[in-house]
Amino acid sequence: MSAAHNERLALACALAAVLAWSTVATGFKLGLRVLQPLQLLWLGALISLAFFASMLLTTGRWRALSELGARDWLRVAGLGLLNPFLYYFILFEAYDRLPAQIAQPLNYTWAIVLAILAVPILRQPLTRRTLLGIVVSYAGVVVLLAQGRFDGMARVDTLGVVLAVSSTLVWALYWLANVRLKIDALALMTGSFAVGAPAVGLACAAIEGLPAIDARALGYGAWVGLIEMGVTFVLWQTAMRRTAHAGRIAQLIFLSPFLSLVLIDRVLGEAVSASSVAGLGLIVAGLLIARR
Numbered sequence: 097m098s099a100a101h102n103e104r105l106a107l108a109c110a111l112a113a114v115l116a117w118s119t120v121a122t123g124f125k126l127g128l129r130v131l132q133p134l135q136l137l138w139l140g141a142l143i144s145l146a147f148f149a150s151m152l153l154t155t156g157r158w159r160a161l162s163e164l165g166a167r168d169w170l171r172v173a174g175l176g177l178l179n180p181f182l183y184y185f186i187l188f189e190a191y192d193r194l195p196a197q198i199a200q201p202l203n204y205t206w207a208i209v210l211a212i213l214a215v216p217i218l219r220q221p222l223t224r225r226t227l228l229g230i231v232v233s234y235a236g237v238v239v240l241l242a243q244g245r246f247d248g249m250a251r252v253d254t255l256g257v258v259l260a261v262s263s264t265l266v267w268a269l270y271w272l273a274n275v276r277l278k279i280d281a282l283a284l285m286t287g288s289f290a291v292g293a294p295a296v297g298l299a300c301a302a303i304e305g306l307p308a309i310d311a312r313a314l315g316y317g318a319w320v321g322l323i324e325m326g327v328t329f330v331l332w333q334t335a336m337r338r339t340a341h342a343g344r345i346a347q348l349i350f351l352s353p354f355l356s357l358v359l360i361d362r363v364l365g366e367a368v369s370a371s372s373v374a375g376l377g378l379i380v381a382g383l384l385i386a387r388r
Contacts, residue, residue: 106339110348113331118355120324121200122364124191127316133188134300135307139317141180141293147326148286160280161287176291178270187263193256196360197372201240204353206264207383208233213268229386236378244371350380
């Protein structure tokens with residue numbers, strides 16, 4: 097084993113990230129019971145910015161941020177408006193309108209949207225296997241939204257569905273915009289959140305009003321800022337750097353949505369339907385087919 101590779105550490109970090117990500121759908125819904133979407137996002141973005149900045153300083157990688165030119169900063173600023181601002185604003189609005197067992201699997205189709213957009217933007221070919229994966233995943237979306245009804249779609253918030261699907265488009269565009277950037281990942285996240293967090297704060301003050309800062313609000317903000325955006329980023333980056341089998345480790349991410357359904361049922365109190373499980377199963381099957 098190479099000195100740079102540590103498969104046990106990589107596996108431990110990847111599993112920790114997967115377990116943490118499994119909690120976020122439940123955390124979103126609980127947080128949205130006491131905070132408005134922009135309020136929750138603002139607190140989460142501030143805490144995440146503080147985390148990334150501290151990591152940048154403690155690891156000595158702050159020079160990567162100070163060496164960025166004007167053009168690089170424009171790109172970082174644009175990415176900050178996509179994530180955390182636009183992406184999470186749309187996503188939290190979707191979670192505010194939909195049951196978590198519907199919002200979470202819909203958001204998970206971003207990888208399929210990425211495969212579709214990569215055709216015109218990156219000029220990557222759409223193979224038969226990828227096309228099959230797309231069909232299977234969106235068949236899962238139909239099953240998910242039908243919720244066991246064979247005479248049409250179940251009664252779900254239409255705008256919530258549109259928002260959840262739109263979030264996948266924003267997230268896919270965000271990752272496609274990252275493809276050609278040669279910027280240190282931690283510096284990029286710090287710079288993006290340094291732009292995105294104030295933008296969220298301004299929107300929050302103008303639309304919903306800034307939240308009252310108390311222990312409960314800060315707790316949910318930390319759940320979003322650290323578990324969804326911060327600590328898991330570092331864990332996953334560490335796993336990818338320390339493994340010699342990145343593709344094998346990356347497959348673990350597909351455990352997250354199923355573990356999430358368990359928490360949605362047990363902690364959040366939503367009775368997860370068989371249609372939600374079947375729909376998510378098809379979505380993940382389609383993603384696995386497309387990845388191969």
